Amino acid sequence: MATTTTTVTKIKSRQVTEFPIAWDEATTPYALNTFTPSARTLSDVASSHQLDRLSSSSSSSGGRSSIPVRLAKAVFVGDVGVGKTSIINRFCRDIFQSHYNATIGVDYEMERFWILNIPFNLQIWDTAGQERFKCIAAAYYRGANIVVTVFDSSNLESLSTCQRWMDDAVGANRVVPLKFLVGTKIDLVNETHRDKIHQMGIRMANLMEAEYWSVSSKSGENVELFFRRIATLALETNLANEATENISHSRPLMQMHNQSSSLLRPSMSQQQMWENSRGSRKCSSCKNF
Ligand SMILES: Nc1nc2c(ncn2[C@@H]2O[C@H](COP(=O)(O)OP(=O)(O)O)[C@@H](O)[C@H]2O)c(=O)[nH]1
Numbered sequence: 001m002a003t004t005t006t007t008v009t010k011i012k013s014r015q016v017t018e019f020p021i022a023w024d025e026a027t028t029p030y031a032l033n034t035f036t037p038s039a040r041t042l043s044d045v046a047s048s049h050q051l052d053r054l055s056s057s058s059s060s061s062g063g064r065s066s067i068p069v070r071l072a073k074a075v076f077v078g079d080v081g082v083g084k085t086s087i088i089n090r091f092c093r094d095i096f097q098s099h100y101n102a103t104i105g106v107d108y109e110m111e112r113f114w115i116l117n118i119p120f121n122l123q124i125w126d127t128a129g130q131e132r133f134k135c136i137a138a139a140y141y142r143g144a145n146i147v148v149t150v151f152d153s154s155n156l157e158s159l160s161t162c163q164r165w166m167d168d169a170v171g172a173n174r175v176v177p178l179k180f181l182v183g184t185k186i187d188l189v190n191e192t193h194r195d196k197i198h199q200m201g202i203r204m205a206n207l208m209e210a211e212y213w214s215v216s217s218k219s220g221e222n223v224e225l226f227f228r229r230i231a232t233l234a235l236e237t238n239l240a241n242e243a244t245e246n247i248s249h250s251r252p253l254m255q256m257h258n259q260s261s262s263l264l265r266p267s268m269s270q271q272q273m274w275e276n277s278r279g280s281r282k283c284s285s286c287k288n289f
């Protein structure tokens with residue numbers, strides 16, 4: 001089989017200075033489209049720490065001040081072959097491999113962002129064969145802040161399984177993660193059919209209460225924007241949660257949180273889904289495990 005690898009050696013900067021907007025602002029459940037006051041305040045603190053570090057680097061004292069690095073876990077789910085590994089490879093390494101390699105033994109990639117100067121690590125979990133054995137995937141799903149369900153835009157059968165993938169991943173978590181539905185391989189879809197694919201994708205995303213994206217890992221279209229979007233929304237969620245924890249100490253921060261969290265808050269039905277999913281669940285692929 002003929003194989004090609006496209007490699008672009010320049011790794012793009014992970015600096016995020018402008019708020020990354022949704023693929024379709026009209027349909028996203030996450031209406032946040034500008035940095036919250038909490039993020040801007042923390043950004044000012046981070047910048048002043050950096051200045052401190054620079055000014056104290058020539059002296060023997062100090063030079064170590066920094067703000068904690070926040071972290072989010074993103075898990076990618078979907079049928080075998082839809083393009084999960086490819087979108088991660090495009091983003092993390094800027095490579096695309098046209099031949100199929102089954103994903104084996106990969107745990108996760110860690111990518112560092114500087115969002116308004118705030119250090120933020122995105123842990124990106126690829127599926128290492130778990131897509132075949134769903135009931136052993138709970139550990140992989142647990143603690144996810146972001147669930148990305150992937151389908152192949154050139155094979156709509158893969159769209160029909162997305163809801164189940166999302167429910168499984170969300171159901172393994174006490175707190176409902178940020179939810180995304182990503183159609184890959186849009187380069188394989190004829191221009192005249194793209195609108196139809198997008199409409200179907202958006203309809204499914206609405207059902208899942210997820211944000212829809214359309215990307216090509218081959219051309220790179222929208223891949224960088226998508227990852228910036230998920231990292232930024234995850235940071236904002238993280239800050240909103242911290243504000244809730246500090247509720248008794250900081251009234252103004254809580255008010256800020258209320259603004260941002262209403263734009264990021266999961267629905268009751270998703271919370272209910274977690275409660276419902278706690279009972280024993282059977283997986284036909286795993287009956288021998
Ligand atoms: N044309 C095209 N092919 C893609 C794209 N993404 C993935 N593929 C191909 O689809 C196949 C499966 O991709 P892979 O990422 O391994 O799927 P996974 O099993 O979900 O991890 C591979 O042959 C990839 O080269 C894309 O955006 N465009």
Ligand SMILES: [Mg+2]
Pocket residue numbers: 084085086101102103126127
């Ligand atoms: Mg894979």
